[in-house]
Amino acid sequence: MTGRDRSVPLLLAAGVLVVAVVAVVLFVGVERPPAVEPLATAPFEVPAPLAWIDRDGEPSLWVAEPDGRVREVEGDPLGDGGEAYGELLAWNDGGILVQDWSQGAERIAAIDPDTGSRAFVSDDGTTLRSEAHGLPGGGTAPLIERRDGRLTLRIPTEHRDDDRDGADDDAIGPVIWDTEAPASYDVVTAVPSPDGSVVALGDNAGRLLVVPTDGSTDPRLWTDRAPRYAQYVWEGTEPADVAR
């Protein structure tokens, strides 16, 4: 094959095809989540830190501080690659409580959020439930309305098993976020703080947001490197139900 045999018009056509398709994908296909300001630069009062386990790759324990900083808990808090650990249960004076299902045992590990050291607080088959509103980790399913390219978010103020038909505003709760958002954007979990003043929101863009429950301020970005679907637990969340 020589240079003379090669077709320059077809090479140019290949280049035009690349540019055209990339342009279509970038300008039409790619949607972006609503912009929010970082908590670190636009702070409001957040009552407590929040913890979660990131299971992308080797599991790791993370803590978001009220001042906007986000850190990985050092040491080896989850032990042995972290594969054995189940759900986050609570965060009280004993530490962050994690259900451990390793080696067929139901154990509760209490992890020190500062040092990463852990101790088993129960190894006799005890199970704990977190202070939940329907989802593990104290989370609740946010109520989302979409209309004319806008997303309206409310947090239910009480647990309801039925659908929203006929529910009054007191049950639904006030609007905590009203924003323009693409149809592909979703808030997948909401976890009210123990004092009820703020709600942590996990969205499908891998962001962790925090917003006051009275809707007085737009959400702030805690981190954009959170898992898309995770359990979150606030400090001060007590296990509400202990059963053998």
Add this chain to the structure above:
Amino acid sequence: MEELERRLAVWVDEGVISSGQAARIEELERRRMPPIATGPGSGALRERETRRTAVAEAVGYLGAVLALTAVGLIVSDVWPELRTGGQLALVGLLGVLALGAGQALSGQAAPAMARLTGVLWAAAAVAAAWFTGIVAAELVVVGPAATATGAGATATVVAVPLLLRRPGLPLHLVALAGAVVAATGALGLYPLAPDPFYDGLLVAAVGGVWFLLGRGRWIAPQRVAEVLGGLVALGGMQAASFGELRVQALGLGLLLAAGAVALAVQRDAQHLLIVGALGGFVLLPQLVVEVFGDAIGAPATLLIVGLLLVLLAVGLGRARREVAAAPEADR
């Protein structure tokens, strides 16, 4: 051989012979290669030489299978215990060995050695992609999308120059697969996952580019590039059809298939006829069901699909006769 390819291309361009005839001449001359000697006994000598290279190729592939099996066993047993440095060293060593072995054989004119070179270099490109994936995931610590983008791009970047030196199917596959993984992985870098239509569209574009580069003789063998590019483009539109713009994706895919058939008839290219036929038979029924399914019910839809497939088969049969008859008419 290069001189022959050059002259054949000129003859096709000038309309002296068809591309189908050129391909057959090239194939015939390639079969006659390598001209080892002339004179009495040269046939037997050539036969011995061919047999020897075939045995060498078989031994090479057997060795490769054994090596891959050993690597697989090592990987399954040792891999979890290895630190990142050990993993990189192992993969890097395999890549360098494959690259070096291919380089050592690349000077050989025998087709068997050429094929083995292609396989070894393809393995080297895969090892390079693996190496990059480990670096991205373990050292740079990026997410799966960025890791896939890096690994895919590495496979393509390594495979394409080797492909230009030693054309062959394995390097085509690695380069093309790398480009597909890199393109779709890059789309995954955005925080919100786009509609599958756009993933499919990117894959189709990669296939289209490959097809055009093959058609334009920028990558060889031309037919392999055209077939793989065409199939990837059609597969991309099929993947795109799982998104919100299903009808548009299927329609676009069908247009590509029709284009391949038209080109096959125009250029006497039977391989394009096969690609186009495959696309038609896969995409047409889906499009009919999607467009008419709810309106006219399942039995009527099945009837339309059946009739259209019969029409498609008749049309393709006629196209095939056109393609087969063209060389005769040229003579």
